Every structure is written in structure tokens, then in C-alpha cells.
Amino acid sequence: MIDPRLLRDDPDRIRDAQVKRGLSAGVVDEALAADERRRSAIVEFERLRGEQKSLGKQIASVSGEQKQALLERTKGLSAEVKKAEAAQAEAEDAYRAVLLTIPNPAAEEAPAGGEDDYTVLEHVGTPRDFSAEGFEPLDHVELGRLLGAIDIDRGAKVSGARFYYLTGAGADLEMALVTMAMDQARAAGFTPMVPPTLVKPRAMEGTGFLGQAADDVYRIDGEDLYLVGTSEVPLAAYHSDEILDASTLPRRYAAFSPCFRKEAGSYGKDTRGIIRVHWFDKVEMFAYTTLEDSFSEHRRLLAQEKEWLGKLELAYRVIDTAAGDLGLSAQRKFDCEAWIPTQGRYRELTSTSNCTDFQTRRLDIRGRFPGSDGDTGGVRPIATLNGTLVAIPRTIVAILETHQQADGSVRVPAALQPYLQGREVLEPVAAR
RNA sequence: GGUGGCGUGUCCGAGCGGCCUAAGGAGCACGCCUCGAAAGCGUGUGUGGGUGCAAGCCCACCGUGGGUUCAAAUCCCACCGCCACCGCCA
Numbered sequence: 001m002i003d004p005r006l007l008r009d010d011p012d013r014i015r016d017a018q019v020k021r022g023l024s025a026g027v028v029d030e031a032l033a034a035d036e037r038r039r040s041a042i043v044e045f046e047r048l049r050g051e052q053k054s055l056g057k058q059i060a061s062v063s064g065e066q067k068q069a070l071l072e073r074t075k076g077l078s079a080e081v082k083k084a085e086a087a088q089a090e091a092e093d094a095y096r097a098v099l100l101t102i103p104n105p106a107a108e109e110a111p112a113g114g115e116d117d118y119t120v121l122e123h124v125g126t127p128r129d130f131s132a133e134g135f136e137p138l139d140h141v142e143l144g145r146l147l148g149a150i151d152i153d154r155g156a157k158v159s160g161a162r163f164y165y166l167t168g169a170g171a172d173l174e175m176a177l178v179t180m181a182m183d184q185a186r187a188a189g190f191t192p193m194v195p196p197t198l199v200k201p202r203a204m205e206g207t208g209f210l211g212q213a214a215d216d217v218y219r220i221d222g223e224d225l226y227l228v229g230t231s232e233v234p235l236a237a238y239h240s241d242e243i244l245d246a247s248t249l250p251r252r253y254a255a256f257s258p259c260f261r262k263e264a265g266s267y268g269k270d271t272r273g274i275i276r277v278h279w280f281d282k283v284e285m286f287a288y289t290t291l292e293d294s295f296s297e298h299r300r301l302l303a304q305e306k307e308w309l310g311k312l313e314l315a316y317r318v319i320d321t322a323a324g325d326l327g328l329s330a331q332r333k334f335d336c337e338a339w340i341p342t343q344g345r346y347r348e349l350t351s352t353s354n355c356t357d358f359q360t361r362r363l364d365i366r367g368r369f370p371g372s373d374g375d376t377g378g379v380r381p382i383a384t385l386n387g388t389l390v391a392i393p394r395t396i397v398a399i400l401e402t403h404q405q406a407d408g409s410v411r412v413p414a415a416l417q418p419y420l421q422g423r424e425v426l427e428p429v430a431a432r
Numbered sequence: 433g434g435u436g437g438c439g440u441g442u443c444c445g446a447g448c449g450g451c452c453u454a455a456g457g458a459g460c461a462c463g464c465c466u467c468g469a470a471a472g473c474g475u476g477u478g479u480g481g482g483u484g485c486a487a488g489c490c491c492a493c494c495g496u497g498g499g500u501u502c503a504a505a506u507c508c509c510a511c512c513g514c515c516a517c518c519g520c521c522a
Contacts (some may be wrong), residue, residue: 039481039482042481042482042491042492043482043483043491045482045491045492046481046482046483046490046491046492047490047491049490049491049492050490050491052502052503053491053503055502055503056450056502056503057450057451057503059450059502059503060450060451060503061450061451070502071502072502073502074502074503075502076502077502078501078502078503092481243442243479379478379479
């Protein structure tokens with residue numbers, strides 16, 4: 001949720017932010033009107049309630065005829081109070097509902113525009129030139145079959161389209177990547193976590209995944225539980241309704257979890273292979289910081305991702321996502337995109353977002369700062385950030401395709417070897 | 433899934449229809465005392481919202497949501513969570 005004070009004090013800024021994302025600024029006026037209605041409803045309720053309270057006190061202290069007279073007067077009042085209370089609750093709900101639809105205003109620095117208006121911040125490494133080496137690279141589906149690492153046909157048989165089995169070396173790769181990622185995160189000060197992946201609506205809504213993004217989310221039939229699309233959800237909700245002592249910030253968590261996505265609206269996109277799937281495992285970094293520190297923390301998360309991709313010896317570029325392509329909750333987002341040889345283009349492997357106080361306001365997470373309100377102390381909103389360390393299928397795609405050799409084997413990056421029983425090469429196996 | 437018990441402020445804990453504006457204690461902050469500290473004494477000590485230039489004033493909050501009542505922390509219902517036992521299960 002955006003800062004309600006910002007909305008009231010500087011609505012033009014929110015209007016501009018809406019336009020920058022390519023959205024209509026109309027919601028801002030809707031929200032302002034709802035706020036107006038809400039406040040007059042509150043004033044009316046408090047007036048009636050105050051009257052009722054003082055009458056109640058008199059009733060308690062008198063008796064007999066006097067009491068009867070007062071009782072008569074207060075009976076009608078009681079109904080009015082009830083009505084005013086309902087009106088107030090309704091007005092508050094309406095106001096909140098509008099606020100929830102307003103995305104986090106994009107950062108000044110975020111490029112304006114939609115999906116294609118990103119800025120490339122840097123290129124790291126050089127895409128491998130297979131023509132110079134004299135062979136045609138195989139795609140990850142072929143390589144996965146040769147290595148006995150990915151079984152897409154049986155995934156479809158058992159679970160449907162966009163499902164897969166990781167088998168043999170593929171399963172080994174997942175375990176190796178997860179362990180290696182967790183080791184890196186732990187060394188960088190992140191607390192390892194294995195969170196629940198079924199969550200209540202509150203956690204979903206609080207992280208901004210229940211609005212227009214809702215059709216990408218699986219809901220459990222008849223249970224009021226959702227399957228998370230990322231462990232960002234349980235990690236953000238982890239501290240919901242808590243006041244964290246500012247001295248304990250930043251708090252850094254790294255979670256391993258499965259992720260479930262309907263991928264609605266992506267029919268026909270990436271239908272081959274395991275680039276876009278309904279389920280995958282992921283190690284996600286998550287941080288709680290002060291608002292001021294969130295910007296440097298965002299860079300820190302990006303640095304972790306770059307270190308990770310470097311260890312996997314992948315060629316990639318870093319992009320600054322355009323405002324229109326930010327999720328509801330992000331204020332700025334950097335994606336690391338690795339070069340996929342058989343697609344001839346860069347594909348997103350990791351992504352890190354600064355959500356500032358957008359999620360913490362929705363989830364009632366605040367920090368207790370030393371000092372009094374006057375000198376910026378007291379209880380104030382804090383920031384959340386998230387960043388992918390490793391999303392398994394896409395990372396496996398990049399590794400297999402990038403490090404393949406002419407005979408269909410795949411070279412294992414040096415940093416990964418200790419996690420793969422010291423194997424330097426993954427060799428093709430007989431089909432089964 | 434069943435039965436029973438319990439959810440009160442930062443924490444412990446009392447209250448079980450109207451002086452609850454929530455007792456008492458602990459903790460914390462400040463002050464007194466002290467060479468300094470402890471002990472002791474005194475004062476203060478939440479969150480959200482409305483209103484006001486401000487000091488302040490007002491409203492809401494006793495797990496959550498309904499209900500009864502002129503009036504609910506207190507009575508009734510539902511739900512959630514915790515604890516214990518039973519059943520089931522990995």
C-alpha cells in the first residue's frame with residue numbers, strides 16, 4: 001500500500017507515477033474522494049459515540065425516574081450509533097480497497113514505459129560463439145534427453161503441459177545448485193529458511209499478488225489457501241503484525257522453496273522446454289531494512305546475483321526494468337538475463353526488487369527507532385526487498401546450453417564441481 | 433478429526449455487565465539519593481485514527497468477526513490460534 005499521507009499531501013506525485021507506469025491517474029481522485037467520505041463518516045460516528053458514552057455514565061450514577069428518562073433518550077441514540085459505525089466501517093473499507101489498487105510509485109531512476117523500455121546497465125561475459133567452434137549447439141531439451149537429466153514427456157504424462165521431471169544428473173544439478181546457493185547466502189549473512197508454500201489470503205494480498213496478478217495464482221479448492229509463486233510471500237509475511245527493533249535491521253533471509261505459477265496469458269510462449277513452467281524450485285533472498293538503507297541493500301542483492309552468475313560462468317546482462325513492467329509492489333527492479341545460445345537472446349534468470357514500504361504497510365510491519373517522533377524516532381514503516389539467487393529450471397537451461405560440448409556432454413563450472421561429487425563433465429547416458 | 437482448558441498493554445497477571453479513563457508486579461526512561469552504582473523513593477511509559485497553529489481534546493483497540501443490551505474485556509454464537517489428552521498419519 002502506498003503511503004496515505006503522500007496521497008493526501010502530494011497527489012500529483014502519485015498521478016505522475018501512475019502515468020509513468022502507463023496507468024490511468026483516475027484512481028488517485030477516486031482515492032481522495034474515498035478518503036473524504038471516510039473522514040466525514042468518522043467524525044459523525046465519534047460525535048454520536050461520545051454522546052452515548054456520556055449518557056451511559058449518567059445512567060450508571062442515577063436511579064428511579066431519572067434513570068428511566070435517560071434510558072428513553074438513549075434508546076434511539078443506540079440505533080444511530082450502530083448505523084454510523086457501519087457507515088464508518090464501510091467507508092474505511094472502500095478507501096482501503098482503492099488504496100490497495102495503487103501500485104508502488106516507481107523510482108525516479110526507473111525508465112518510463114513498458115516491457116521493452118528497459119535500460120541495459122551492463123554486459124558481463126561474452127556469449128559463446130559456437131560457429132567459431134564449428135558445431136551447432138543443441139537446445140536444453142535435447143541435451144536434457146541425452147544426459148538423462150530432464151524428462152519432459154513423462155512430466156506431461158503425469159501432470160500436464162509445463163511440467164517435467166529432473167532425473168539423474170538433472171536432479172543432482174538441482175541439489176548441487178540449491179546447496180551452493182545456500183552456502184553463498186549464508187556466507188553473505190542470510191539466515192537459511194524453508195518456508196510454507198501454502199499461505200492465507202492475507203499474505204498474498206499483503207505482498208501484492210492478489211490484485212490483477214491473481215489469475216496467475218493457484219488457489220486450493222475450498223480451503224482459502226494459496227500456493228505461492230515465490231517464497232517472497234511467506235518471507236514478507238513472516239514478520240507481519242510485528243514491530244521490529246531497528247537495531248536488528250537489516251534482517252536477511254534466504255529461502256528454498258517450490259514455486260507455483262499458472263502462467264495464465266502466456267499460452268504459446270516458451271512452450272518448448274522448461275523455460276516457463278507451472279512449478280519450479282528456487283532459492284530467494286529477502287531483506288528487511290530501513291527505508292533509507294533499502295537502496296544500498298538493493299545493490300547488495302544485485303551484487304549477490306552477479307557473484308552467483310559469475311560462478312556459473314554464464315554470459316549475462318543486467319537491465320533496469322521500465323516502470324510499466326514493475327510488479328505492483330516494486331519501486332525499482334533489476335533483472336539479470338543470461339545468454340541462451342539456441343534462442344540467440346538473453347533470458348531472465350534472476351530479478352531483484354525494492355518494494356520500499358509497500359508490503360510492510362499492507363502487512364503491518366514496522367520498525368521501532370530510538371528517540372521520539374520529533375527527531376525521526378518512534379515507530380515507522382520499514383522496507384522489504386527480494387532477489388532471486390537461483391531459479392532451478394532456467395539456470396539448468398543456461399548451464400546446459402552454455403557449457404555443452406560437441407559430443408553432447410556438458411562441462412561443469414569449477415565452482416559447481418564440489419557440489420556435484422567432483423564431476424567435471426556430465427556425460428550422455430543411454431536412453432531409458 | 434474428537435474432547436477439555438486457555439487467548440488482556442513490552443512481559444507476567446487481576447478483572448467476568450455501568451466510577452475499566454484496565455488493578456498489581458516486572459521491564460524500560462527520566463529525576464532524587466550516592467564519590468559512583470545497587471537498593472529505595474518519585475514521575476512517566478502502547479497502537480491506530482479524527483480534530484486543532486499548538487498545548488491539547490476526542491474516538492477506537494482486552495485473539496478475529498457477528499449478536500444480545502441504553503451500556504460488553506466481562507453474556508451468547510461462529511471462526512482463528514495456543515496447550516493437554518485421544519484418534520489418524522510421514
